[in-house]
Amino acid sequence: MKTYLIGYDLNKPHQDYPELINKIKQFKTWWHYLDSTWIVKSDLTAAQIREYLKPHIDSNDELLVVSLTGEGAWYGFNDKGSKWLKNNLTPS
Template sequence: MAYNLFIAYDLDNPGQNYDAVHEQIKSLGTWYHAQQSLFYVHTPLSPQAAHAHVFAVMDSNDRLMVVDATNAVMYPAPPAHVEAINRVWFEPA
């Protein structure tokens, strides 16, 4: 089974290793970096497994939310953003 997940995070001091967090999120599957601290990912991992995978490179005082998305609306959005999200959404598992 494949999941479409929104992954949001806050990295607090000390640490704030954005590169490590971004790489860990990107390793989950097909991804789109939708906003500064928000990714959209198509992955075979469950939300719980994706959370554990990403949190493994975060500090204990950081925050992470993983949401299983079955439907979404993004407006206003440039057509290129919508096309990028659709490529992720419809990626074969």
């Protein structure tokens, strides 16, 4: 299973996020501590995840899905967030 970072900007004023967020939460393993940034674990490719999420954004929005290699550094997260990152960013 690979680890992916998902980032997005929904650009229409007052645009709502629930549909997109609900689709991301369907991944068994996910992390969300930053406003428009998620980390998920999946057997899908980055392109497959993009296609899975695209129906839940508009054509003027941006969506980024990138594979993470396991190396990371962070600051300011609580113990729970840091522990999740340490446990899930380790290369498999």
